[in-house]
Amino acid sequence: MKPVPSSPRVTIRDVANAANVHVSTVSRALDPSRRSLISDEVLASVEGAARRLGYQPNRAASALRTGRTRTIGVLVPDMTNSVFPPILQGIEASAAARGYFVMVAHAAEASIGRAVVERMLAQRVDGVVLANATRDDPLIPFLIASRLPAVLVNRADEAGRLSAVVGDDRLAMKLAVDHLLQTGHRRIAHLAGPQNVPTGVARRQGFEQALKDAKRKPAGIAECAAYSREAGAEAMRVLLQQQQRGARPDAVVCSNDLVALGAYDALRAAGLRIPDDVSVTGHNDMPLVDMVDPPLTTIRLPHREFGWRAAEFLFEALGGGEGSVSTLVLRPELVVRGSTRGSAC
Amino acid sequence: MKPVPSSPRVTIRDVANAANVHVSTVSRALDPSRRSLISDEVLASVEGAARRLGYQPNRAASALRTGRTRTIGVLVPDMTNSVFPPILQGIEASAAARGYFVMVAHAAEASIGRAVVERMLAQRVDGVVLANATRDDPLIPFLIASRLPAVLVNRADEAGRLSAVVGDDRLAMKLAVDHLLQTGHRRIAHLAGPQNVPTGVARRQGFEQALKDAKRKPAGIAECAAYSREAGAEAMRVLLQQQQRGARPDAVVCSNDLVALGAYDALRAAGLRIPDDVSVTGHNDMPLVDMVDPPLTTIRLPHREFGWRAAEFLFEALGGGEGSVSTLVLRPELVVRGSTRGSAC
DNA sequence: GTGAAAGCGCTAACAG
């Protein structure tokens, strides 16, 4: 009958006994929002007793009673992708400031994501931040149906069903393209990200629009199978093969830093120099891309801010706020380094 | 009296009604370790009802009853330091496989760590993994006193009070030093990590021992204020200043990749070439150090394995295992690249 | 301003 106590912890009842009051009084005294109902003397004695005994309210009990665990879930596809750690940091900072905890789970594939969300539902997280939504992610209707408050980060929901925090992909591409045009590049190609993720599509469209604005045509577009170095190298090879002799691009705008570094590999293998023969730009400004050879010109985004803004959206929703569904678009910044010709001079 | 249900969820009682059995029967049927006590017919009907209703056991209730939340905490100093994401990934993979969740919290300073652990205690995590212990970390006695199962990762407890998973820092330094000696380096210096963290001390000792084994003396040792690029650059400058004219080191073994990259900066600023004038080695094999100029010779560690081994230690302890306190030392591997002379040829 | 009492959803002893 008696459950094994994980350790003999002090409960609200112990505090009540020590302070010679009823447990409900202790409960009130220790809740900032109801503290005012308590007389000063009683308040002081309860607080004293609590401190003296080292009382820590049992959140599991409070969760059972109130239905809120003060915990939010975060789904990331891959922590070793360097955009996610700062996002997580931002989310966690925001959560910690409110006394919430963050449960992180990896969900590389959508199929796993479903199972993870189900476990999170069982764990009764108060909400989730999804950092890995694909286009038309089946997780989104599932989250909505289960009425679990959710916010997307880094990838928007095109159908506008959930709030999201994202970078301005079109502007990012325009910054890159305009920089290349201004530095005399004329044959600009694009290594697009996977077209099943929103950023892959948006950046590609941004690239095409930026060239159209300048009344030019792309010198080629190749789609990467993933946001990875290998996929970038492969796509670059495809592009080089398509554009034999003379028609070779003099610049390639990459959808992502890893893709750009893959392009480095393929260009080198083809005997081409960067930026003398071909300029390259990336996207994300990952750590150390300023130390590669040549230092990568890229787009910087405030990833940490992505995280805490997303968490703020979520907490707004948790606070019962109407919190209309909204997408926050954060501004990218071009960081010019040595991988684009005409800029190092 | 009635708590607001976060949403009108289906409880074990609903399943019991649907299957025409008692709740305790449902509880048993749904627990793998007690399923065997149930007849096949009843089992089938309970499982059918549970599936049909979309039943998810409320972990908060189970946590209150059993005292176990199926949740472990992880404290990291800084997720943007690239050693931690793979460690977290390893921990999370191990936890997920057991149906546990991972709460991540950042605790850059020990003072914050204390507060975080107190919140985790309130949240009733079943155990914690500390990825940020300093030497004589006050958190360690605190964890022991609070009887919260804990395991260290990446940094050992020199007093041997808690289990830990670490790399073999002495061997790592020996691999680096021996490689340099074999490739003809004679004046080998060390940029040591901060001496208040265990790895800083161990790597420094390993460096000194490796040279002693070869009957040589260090060409200089400078301590970095932190494991950062700036601190590495600063320490390198100090080293260069100490060893003016002729006595300059021909190789510098760095306690960490970031420190090594800082050394790159300072060496370049001093007009020295890598590796022609000075060879440099790092430690950790961070992403992209193979792409910097020149590619960094460094020590690779199985960080993901650090994580899941640490988690395994923790789950062993949670399983009530005697789990004697033990330190698992994982083997480092030298990765030779272009930053060490004589190796590229 | 404080106490009494009920119950969140689950598990575990005990009885049959």
Next chain:
DNA sequence: CTGTTAGCGCTTTCAC
């Protein structure tokens, strides 16, 4: 094998 029963520690009506 299954049902009964008693709480885990907290919050929240309802009284006074």
